[in-house]
């Protein structure tokens with residue numbers, strides 16, 4: 001059996017969040033932050049628990065999440081990391097807040 005029903009719903013939400021039609025808001029969060037590509041060598045000094053949407057998909061498929069609560073904790077980590085590193089004024093944090101709005105809208109379906 002693939003996933004328990006609750007986590008199957010998490011999978012559907014994650015699939016939606018990663019769709020290319022949401023690229024204007026999900027782009028910075030699709031893959032692990034690459035400090036070399038972004039020229040932010042301090043990233044892993046500031047961010048102790050990196051997280052991104054593809055890592056979450058891998059964890060879901062591997063059965064690493066035992067509850068939707070655990071799944072949501074990783075999503076919240078993406079937003080918290082972005083706020084901490086970029087600050088509230090950065091355009092990427094504005095994208096993170098829009099991603100969070102989309103997450104909440106999908107989760108309430």
Ligand SMILES: Cc1ccc(Nc2c(-c3ccc(O)cc3)nc3c(C)cccn23)cc1
Pocket residue numbers: 027028033038039040047081082083085086092
């Ligand atoms: C010099 C500088 C300053 C800020 C950034 N932030 C940033 C981030 C980022 C996302 C999540 C996160 O937890 C941390 C950083 N993603 C980007 C992208 C995709 C393009 C441009 C900037 N980006 C990059 C370079």
